[in-house]
Amino acid sequence: MGSTDVEHLFRYTGEFSETIIASAGGAFVRARDGREILDFTSGQMSAILGHAHPEIVATVGEAVARLDHLHSSFLSDVVLEFASALSALLPPSLSKVLPLSTGAESNEAAIRMAKLATGRFEVVAFDRSWHGVTGGASAATFNGARRGYGAPVPGVLALPTPHAYRSPFASNGAYDWRAELDFGFELIDRQSVGSLAAVIAEPILSSGGIIELPEGYLAALAEHCRRRGMLLILDEAQTGLGRTGDRFAFEHEGVVPDILTLSKTLGAGLPLSATVASPEVEGTCHERDFLFYTTHTADPLPAAVGTKVIEILVRDRLEERARELGRHLKRGLRDLQQRHEPIGDVRGRGLLLGMELVEDRHTKEPAHELGARVGRRCIELGASLNIGRPRHANVFRIAPPLTVTRDQIDLALAILDQALTECAKG
Numbered sequence: 286m287g288s289t290d291v292e293h294l295f296r297y298t299g300e301f302s303e304t305i306i307a308s309a310g311g312a313f314v315r316a317r318d319g320r321e322i323l324d325f326t327s328g329q330m331s332a333i334l335g336h337a338h339p340e341i342v343a344t345v346g347e348a349v350a351r352l353d354h355l356h357s358s359f360l361s362d363v364v365l366e367f368a369s370a371l372s373a374l375l376p377p378s379l380s381k382v383l384p385l386s387t388g389a390e391s392n393e394a395a396i397r398m399a400k401l402a403t404g405r406f407e408v409v410a411f412d413r414s415w416h417g418v419t420g421g422a423s424a425a426t427f428n429g430a431r432r433g434y435g436a437p438v439p440g441v442l443a444l445p446t447p448h449a450y451r452s453p454f455a456s457n458g459a460y461d462w463r464a465e466l467d468f469g470f471e472l473i474d475r476q477s478v479g480s481l482a483a484v485i486a487e488p489i490l491s492s493g494g495i496i497e498l499p500e501g502y503l504a505a506l507a508e509h510c511r512r513r514g515m516l517l518i519l520d521e522a523q524t525g526l527g528r529t530g531d532r533f534a535f536e537h538e539g540v541v542p543d544i545l546t547l548s549k550t551l552g553a554g555l556p557l558s559a560t561v562a563s564p565e566v567e568g569t570c571h572e573r574d575f576l577f578y579t580t581h582t583a584d585p586l587p588a589a590v591g592t593k594v595i596e597i598l599v600r601d602r603l604e605e606r607a608r609e610l611g612r613h614l615k616r617g618l619r620d621l622q623q624r625h626e627p628i629g630d631v632r633g634r635g636l637l638l639g640m641e642l643v644e645d646r647h648t649k650e651p652a653h654e655l656g657a658r659v660g661r662r663c664i665e666l667g668a669s670l671n672i673g674r675p676r677h678a679n680v681f682r683i684a685p686p687l688t689v690t691r692d693q694i695d696l697a698l699a700i701l702d703q704a705l706t707e708c709a710k711g
């Protein structure tokens with residue numbers, strides 16, 4: 286056995302948590318020292334079925350033994366079954382599936398499709414977006430990690446994120462998001478060189494701070510796209526597959542995107558993503574020699590997992606669970622807000638909730654250090670709700686597996702209550 290110290294690992298995300306994890310099961314991860322910690326971030330916001338779900342364990346075992354990996358121009362029944370199971374969940378205009386591995390890849394493919402199908406190259410994204418770290422996806426990512434890597438892909442323009450809690454278009458409880466959106470597009474039209482291809486957006490911005498699009502916003506955004514001949518790409522990496530209380534977050538507003546990307550939750554923690562488009566978009570791309578070829582495109586093993594995740598989602602009505610348990614969790618967070626002055630805002634939908642800590646409820650100055658302390662203390666007490674990163678630690682992104690129980694939610698709330706009380710004392 287080699288060293289179990291971190292000395293040989295590249296520090297890919299600032300500082301690591303000090304807790305080293307040995308195993309996981311259900312809603313818990315287990316530390317090296319045996320401590321059980323509630324995993325209320327579902328790993329990297331992905332493990333919607335919890336860890337080591339018995340049916341996923343069995344599926345992986347069977348699939349890897351039968352057919353694991355293929356040359357990407359070979360298809361298999363497993364992949365055909367996955368594509369048809371996924372398109373059966375979606376409206377007819379989203380019936381062409383490209384199975385991939387990661388979220389960034391799925392967005393990369395979506396952006397390439399939009400460029401090829403429209404013959405244009407400009408892409409619009411929210412100014413708090415996160416779409417991944419590969420070239421095209423990172424150019425459309427404005428929530429950090431932009432500096433020091435040279436010129437991003439040209440032609441990406443930012444639209445203000447409709448952030449009800451912090452927008453300059455909100456005052457005295459009233460928020461004119463429509464004026465903000467129209468103003469954003471006025472700026473885009475001025476900056477554009479006449480080649481607007483697509484808007485890419487998360488229906489609830491997660492890394493940006495759990496920011497729900499206001500009611501009616503998505504329809505208004507789609508109308509702006511339609512007027513300009515742009516495609517609407519929705520990135521449902523975190524919101525897809527029941528997480529927000531609907532199977533897909535776009536259903537909440539009844540706005541169907543031209544291209545949908547799914548990742549994280551689609552493989553319930555295993556590396557599976559998909560870019561889904563209409564037969565028209567797919568047809569045009571195919572005529573124009575669309576190429577998106579990776580080592581793991583249409584791999585059978587992750588596809589088998591995806592089909593099983595979809596089966597469990599539908600059979601166990603996980604979106605209903607997310608809606609109900611989400612209401613319970615949100616009520617609990619709102620109760621904490623009554624008692625803990627630093628909780629400035631509680632927001633989100635289903636089991637994708639945000640809690641923002643501020644120094645002062647009036648000035649809303651972000652309480653980064655307090656957030657990091659509370660996050661660390663929660664882990665010591667047995668709940669991972671926010672991995673404290675000093676610069677972005679004031680918004681807790683709370684997203685337990687959809688299989689979480691009420692008792693586990695109550696335990697997490699009790700731990701958060703204790704951590705907030707202790708940390709406020711300094």
Ligand SMILES: Cc1ncc(COP(=O)(O)O)c(C=O)c1O
Binds near residue numbers: 390416487491523
């Ligand atoms: C909304 C969204 N899109 C895309 C990505 C990128 O996914 P991946 O890290 O799997 O490339 C993320 C990752 O956090 C995300 O939150």
